[in-house]
Amino acid sequence: MYHNQIKYYLSFFLLIAGACDNGHQGTHGTPDAQADVAPDGSDDAGADADAGPVIPPEWFTPDPLGRTTADNRLDAPPQMLILTDDALAEAWKPYATLRSLDGVPTAVVRLSEIPSQFAGVDDAQTLQNYLRDRWRNGGLRFVLLGGDAGRVPYRRVENAIFVPTGESYVADGPSESYFANVEAPWDADEDGRFGEQDEDFGVATAREAQLAVGRVPADTAAEVANYLNKVFVYRHHMPGYGARSLLLSDVASTLPVIGDVDAAEGIESTFGAFFPAPFHQQVQKLYATSAACAMYDAEPAEPGVVKTALESYVPLVFHNGHGSHRWMTNDISRDFVEGLGNELPSVFASCSCLSGNFADVASTASSPWEPQAPDNDSAGERWVLGARGGVAYLGNTGTGLGPIGGSQFLHAFFEGVFDRLLPSIGEAFNHGRARMRELPFSLSYLNTVMTDDSEWWTHHVLILLGDPSLPVWTLDPLALTVEAPTVYGPGWQTLAVTVRSGGAPRANVTVTFRKEGDFEVTAVTDASGVASASFIPRGPGPIRIGAHAPGCAFTETGVVPDLP
Numbered sequence: 001m002y003h004n005q006i007k008y009y010l011s012f013f014l015l016i017a018g019a020c021d022n023g024h025q026g027t028h029g030t031p032d033a034q035a036d037v038a039p040d041g042s043d044d045a046g047a048d049a050d051a052g053p054v055i056p057p058e059w060f061t062p063d064p065l066g067r068t069t070a071d072n073r074l075d076a077p078p079q080m081l082i083l084t085d086d087a088l089a090e091a092w093k094p095y096a097t098l099r100s101l102d103g104v105p106t107a108v109v110r111l112s113e114i115p116s117q118f119a120g121v122d123d124a125q126t127l128q129n130y131l132r133d134r135w136r137n138g139g140l141r142f143v144l145l146g147g148d149a150g151r152v153p154y155r156r157v158e159n160a161i162f163v164p165t166g167e168s169y170v171a172d173g174p175s176e177s178y179f180a181n182v183e184a185p186w187d188a189d190e191d192g193r194f195g196e197q198d199e200d201f202g203v204a205t206a207r208e209a210q211l212a213v214g215r216v217p218a219d220t221a222a223e224v225a226n227y228l229n230k231v232f233v234y235r236h237h238m239p240g241y242g243a244r245s246l247l248l249s250d251v252a253s254t255l256p257v258i259g260d261v262d263a264a265e266g267i268e269s270t271f272g273a274f275f276p277a278p279f280h281q282q283v284q285k286l287y288a289t290s291a292a293c294a295m296y297d298a299e300p301a302e303p304g305v306v307k308t309a310l311e312s313y314v315p316l317v318f319h320n321g322h323g324s325h326r327w328m329t330n331d332i333s334r335d336f337v338e339g340l341g342n343e344l345p346s347v348f349a350s351c352s353c354l355s356g357n358f359a360d361v362a363s364t365a366s367s368p369w370e371p372q373a374p375d376n377d378s379a380g381e382r383w384v385l386g387a388r389g390g391v392a393y394l395g396n397t398g399t400g401l402g403p404i405g406g407s408q409f410l411h412a413f414f415e416g417v418f419d420r421l422l423p424s425i426g427e428a429f430n431h432g433r434a435r436m437r438e439l440p441f442s443l444s445y446l447n448t449v450m451t452d453d454s455e456w457w458t459h460h461v462l463i464l465l466g467d468p469s470l471p472v473w474t475l476d477p478l479a480l481t482v483e484a485p486t487v488y489g490p491g492w493q494t495l496a497v498t499v500r501s502g503g504a505p506r507a508n509v510t511v512t513f514r515k516e517g518d519f520e521v522t523a524v525t526d527a528s529g530v531a532s533a534s535f536i537p538r539g540p541g542p543i544r545i546g547a548h549a550p551g552c553a554f555t556e557t558g559v560v561p562d563l564p
């Protein structure tokens, strides 16, 4: 029923739009009929008899000189796709608009709309086939998997490893690299088992991701709205806080003679190698052992102190230590996450076990896993889905291998963020995967020798929960202001805005002008801070204007139609 309505409005809208494009409408048009469908294609058709004044016909008159909206990219291939099910598709649309205004053209795709030509042996393969095509033919960069297990497919990969400490681990959890490494031969030997080491492909191919992938494992529209609200704050209200970070450690292991080994050493080597100077002035360190606290000028980690620190406007948390289904660290439980009151959401990067698994429950690393009930999310999921917490969680769907994989990944991830200045968290995530084996990393007391097996395992358990296109703040950003007219009228026109930072005009800011269902135009500010778009509106409707530039907070303003 709902589908039929959408189709009805769409075809009627195209009919009107086509008539306008052909320029035959002129004075013979019937403004009443146009007004029924024109306002954003919303479902108030036939309601204008009792809903305010009729829209003046000039809002639907084609330009007498034949000019149309210039450089409209509304129907161009997007850089990011949000893949979701029918139930959550509407909830994701405002998020796609927000990211488009922030310079990442984004579209929502329902899994049910994937053309049958991409059909695979199961839903995960169908989705992978579709993404591969969009990467090859559409310039796709980012994939946001917009749903929990049961809503958006995932690929389980079986794995087993013996580690130098004598333990053995098995995993059969989601490997999100299935949607990132879309060119890898996931079942090269055609035995129906995906991602078998060397039988299907090896570590060299595992390093080669084509797409940056993240998952926001939402089950409800409210969880999608929570995520949107946090991303808005993260992108918008950061000036003054961008270069702050919180470092958290647990006891990594307890060795004979030496005693407790604090994972802080792994954090410190990465922090020292890659975090820029302003981060060193504003860091807070909460470490597990008194020895590490003394050595690195840290305070002892305990839940009350960790909670206060997380609520102190910190956009980046770096943790090395332990986790499980219900625990992100030894101090941060799922209930702890739900009880947070932080106003500024953060990126949380960790090598913990299991707390990034959105599909399974595992009480210990090697016990049998059970499918997750929708309301039994892991701690990492709640971090991303709750009203507070953060915008991203980097963790693991299985056992994290710490000093023989997870620590090296985070080391290379932060190289991607701070040294390579990669523009998004998803691309830094892929950089971390590509470089974790190559980049030198060592610790005093723990074996840090990675093998093909430990690298292979790590590629498959790593997960990014969150939007892969989000930038990670690498400095304290500038605030921008956008000066625009308050209203606009009908007919072909040029709308100019002025962008300033600290009162001075700012050049090279990307400005996106967007009118829902009509146009999206991008322009870059000149030396006077001015950017403009030339368009002919197809009926009245608000125009949203977003402005972003590297090192600047996102800002948005709007222009409304001048109606009687």
Ligand SMILES: [Ca+2]
Residues within 6 Å of the ligand: 186, 187, 188, 189, 190, 191, 192, 193, 194, 195, 196, 199, 200
């Ligand atoms: Ca196989």
Ligand SMILES: [Ca+2]
Residues within 6 Å of the ligand: 189, 191, 193, 196, 199
């Ligand atoms: Ca095989």
Ligand SMILES: [Ca+2]
Residues within 6 Å of the ligand: 148, 149, 217, 357, 358, 359, 372, 374, 376, 377, 378, 381
């Ligand atoms: Ca879940």
Ligand SMILES: [Ca+2]
Residues within 6 Å of the ligand: 148, 217, 218, 219, 373, 374, 375, 376, 377
């Ligand atoms: Ca859930």
